[in-house]
Amino acid sequence: MIDRWLSHLELFLLRKAPHWSVSIRSRRNHVVRTDKEFLELFDDLQRRKVIIQSMSEAFNLWQLCPKTARVQGDIAELGVYLGGTARLLSQIKGDRRLFLFDTFGGMPEVKEGLDKVQAGTFAETRLADVQRLMSGEKNVHFCAGFFPQSTKQLPGDAQKFSFVHLDADIYQSTLDGLTFFYPRLSPGGMIVAHDYRYLQCPGVKQAFTEFFANKPEPVLELWDTQCLVVKYSSTPDQR
Numbered sequence: 001m002i003d004r005w006l007s008h009l010e011l012f013l014l015r016k017a018p019h020w021s022v023s024i025r026s027r028r029n030h031v032v033r034t035d036k037e038f039l040e041l042f043d044d045l046q047r048r049k050v051i052i053q054s055m056s057e058a059f060n061l062w063q064l065c066p067k068t069a070r071v072q073g074d075i076a077e078l079g080v081y082l083g084g085t086a087r088l089l090s091q092i093k094g095d096r097r098l099f100l101f102d103t104f105g106g107m108p109e110v111k112e113g114l115d116k117v118q119a120g121t122f123a124e125t126r127l128a129d130v131q132r133l134m135s136g137e138k139n140v141h142f143c144a145g146f147f148p149q150s151t152k153q154l155p156g157d158a159q160k161f162s163f164v165h166l167d168a169d170i171y172q173s174t175l176d177g178l179t180f181f182y183p184r185l186s187p188g189g190m191i192v193a194h195d196y197r198y199l200q201c202p203g204v205k206q207a208f209t210e211f212f213a214n215k216p217e218p219v220l221e222l223w224d225t226q227c228l229v230v231k232y233s234s235t236p237d238q239r
């Protein structure tokens with residue numbers, strides 16, 4: 001009964017006040033509300049206090065990562081912190097290996113003027129705690145230390161990636177992440193970055209803008225703050 005009444009209200013608002021209806025539709029009728037498996041996982045990560053992404057951002061990862069299941073290569077995350085998104089990725093990665101990069105001791109030096117996040121932020125994490133959170137998950141590997149130096153810990157056969165999550169918050173780390181992973185991303189592989197649209201992290205967008213200025217792929221903006229790049233298999237003809 002209430003549901004029918006809400007449906008009428010929704011349709012009425014859609015015609016008479018579309019700006020209101022959008023928020024009602026997204027809260028009430030978006031598929032994210034009916035995906036039980038996702039909701040249970042998101043609730044669990046919130047209960048454990050390890051996720052710092054919004055529900056829609058977590059949902060974007062949840063539905064995008066499996067779409068690369070048939071793309072050749074491993075999965076990587078730069079920026080793990082308490083392990084919330086790492087655990088989410090571990091649940092949807094299939095048999096692929098997941099490589100996790102973080103200092104596990106807080107943000108490194110930041111670029112004056114470009115980054116608002118301070119060096120040392122996110123220091124309240126411990127490698128051992130994140131390892132405990134991920135225990136029981138198969139094919140998960142930790143590369144602790146400063147990125148990109150920490151890439152030396154990758155095994156020799158980790159040359160290709162199918163899905164990369166960049167969540168490093170600052171200009172230099174994001175640029176270093178793109179410089180390392182883009183050439184190693186298989187065709188059809190995806191890079192998703194957190195904070196691209198976040199006004200507190202202008203360095204993330206700056207790094208993408210500079211890096212993709214001479215690349216064929218468009219940087220696609222997602223809700224809330226993420227962006228997505230899908231690697232082309234060949235360079236399309238330039239106009």
Ligand SMILES: C[S@@+](CC[C@H](N)C(=O)[O-])C[C@H]1O[C@@H](n2cnc3c(N)ncnc32)[C@H](O)[C@@H]1O
Pocket residue numbers: 050051052053078079080081082083084085086101102103104105106107108122145146147148167168169170173
């Ligand atoms: C916002 S947190 C990541 C949050 C996590 N993805 C989540 O949603 O639960 C950002 C992390 O990036 C890490 N980070 C940034 N630049 C780094 C670098 N160059 N090397 C290693 N870790 C880095 C910081 O240590 C910090 O833990």
